[in-house]
Amino acid sequence: MVGRPRRSDVDESVIKAATELLLTRGYAGLSPDEVAERAGIAKTTLYRRWPTKDHLAVAIVNRLQDHDEITDTGDIRRDLPAYLEKIAAGLNRMRAAGRAPGDDDPSAGTVAELVAAAARHPDVGELERQMYARRNTMARALLERARDRGQLRADLDIEALFDQLAGALYYRVLITGSPVDRAYAERLVDTALRGATPENG
């Protein structure tokens, strides 16, 4: 098999080329043909593995999210805003994909296209849900450890808590068009940890 690149090498170069294209040109500018050309592989090879542009897009996001590690310093009031800030940064990067620097269009841009891609193709949807399940599992483990240390109450609904924290970020990006950043992540964590009723801390 001399000279034939291994599948993982092909994957690497395709994802790299596709990521570059998506981030600079946005979803509308992500052309599978151009990705094949930049990655130096045949179009048929590309389409066999990623049948549509949507399949390629979810593979990119999958890869980008795998780099979002959770840091557990033992202090949930510090680790939680830090992790939410990473999620916000990923959303902001996708929201801004293909836009000129400084363009403050409030629309969700490529984030919305990815959500629609998942709804359009059952297999893309399945991949996206698996990716989010992995993330949710990591985040819940962080919260469970904090609960076991006594930093969170013993009967806390950890699923509902993380849905609220991550959900607020997605709601702003996808629905209301509001900004998400470190300061907002801190407001979220403070609101969620303290609770809304007056008897709370």
Added chain:
Amino acid sequence: MVGRPRRSDVDESVIKAATELLLTRGYAGLSPDEVAERAGIAKTTLYRRWPTKDHLAVAIVNRLQDHDEITDTGDIRRDLPAYLEKIAAGLNRMRAAGRAPGDDDPSAGTVAELVAAAARHPDVGELERQMYARRNTMARALLERARDRGQLRADLDIEALFDQLAGALYYRVLITGSPVDRAYAERLVDTALRGATPENG
């Protein structure tokens, strides 16, 4: 102007026909030409007012959401789950649009298409953001009244709280594919009101 229907009558019949088509056939089955035919107006009239199918879709959701009234009984622990249940019901209706009864596909369906429509056309995005701004204003007013009655703490970040509650519903429908219903709305409100730290109620 004998025989010429007033603009508001045209709007009514178009939105009615379009809503019916969207709910039974889903986003893919929403054909502006068929809407014009069912509403008994010329295609050109339809396209002049709603240039694309996305414009029509956002007009439908706008109308449907206007019927989501907030009830204020004076008890926030009762009113908040009731309102979130209404939001969840609207999301479930759109998620199921065009699907056979009992089809439990976890994908976001038409909800995702609406989000993408808002990202695709600046004017549709603007309309959607205005619609959500109206809803957020109503919800925040409910929370402010509860705070003024002493049911919520005086320094509560009301924007962050409502983002978390509504956001968790959208996150499940659009991202993780999890169900949203009355029971989940109650879990959300309980988690948000009590807070996550042990010193809380």
